[in-house]
Amino acid sequence: MSLTRSRTRSRTLAAVGFLAATGLFLTACGPDGSATGSATGSATGSGTESGASTPSSAADATDASADNRADGTVTGTLTYLAPGKLEVDGRPFWIAEDTEIQGGEICGDPETQAAETCTADELDAVAKDGNLTVAVTIKEGIAERVVQV
Template identity: 60%
Template sequence: MSLSRTRSRTLAAVGFLAATGLFLTACGPEDSAGADASSPAGASASPDSSAPAPSGSPAASGGADASEPPAGSDGTFSGKLTFLAPGKLLVGERAFWVAEGTEITGGDICGDPETAEAEKCTADDLDAAAEAGNLTVEVTIKKGIAERVTQK
């Protein structure tokens, strides 16, 4: 009888650990359920909108969690580039991430600012230029990740 009691406790413990592991890994940074649920039901976002959202709106404040991209943050935005963290920048009031495939061009970002042709830059160059400040860029954002960053 004690053998079956031990087995049942072991099985219960293994089941509990498996359920806990699944629960902890169920939500990742790619999940957008939280961002979609926080937007008003009647609101529609234009993907090519370049006008910034009013400062009191949920889209501008980023909702409850500032690390998540705000709802309706897709589009092309221009403004001053600000450094938040390595790979995470801000253009105007829009936060975005820089990925490996992000196309980054501009003489003030990397290279010679006097050169007329656009130079291809790395994410590290962009981080360094953002930390230095005073750089105006145009950023195309899709799902919170920059597809293209161009010096203005």
């Protein structure tokens, strides 16, 4: 009887552990610390991408407009949406670890506007002000390059 109870408890604990791990996996955070996944896609109401778990899918799911999701270079005023998530000319995008960020007003001397390499945190800080014009090269919802214009 004791052996049967022990096996039952072991199976129950294993099942609970599996469910807990699955729950954590499904609510995993993106590179900027914000939640990504199918819950993000369904919460927006667009329904265009369900079950997506990449930052680009979460960015794409926030706007149902197909031409707003096209890859390419967009120029306009930089707007802050969330940590690591910005917008330019109505086009939301994510900043990745390998995104190339350059501009004197972002992290360097505004007088020279030299092509200094900047960090995502510096770009977020400047985007909060909302008065910087940039050119952003976007691929699959993630910025490959952000350059001050």
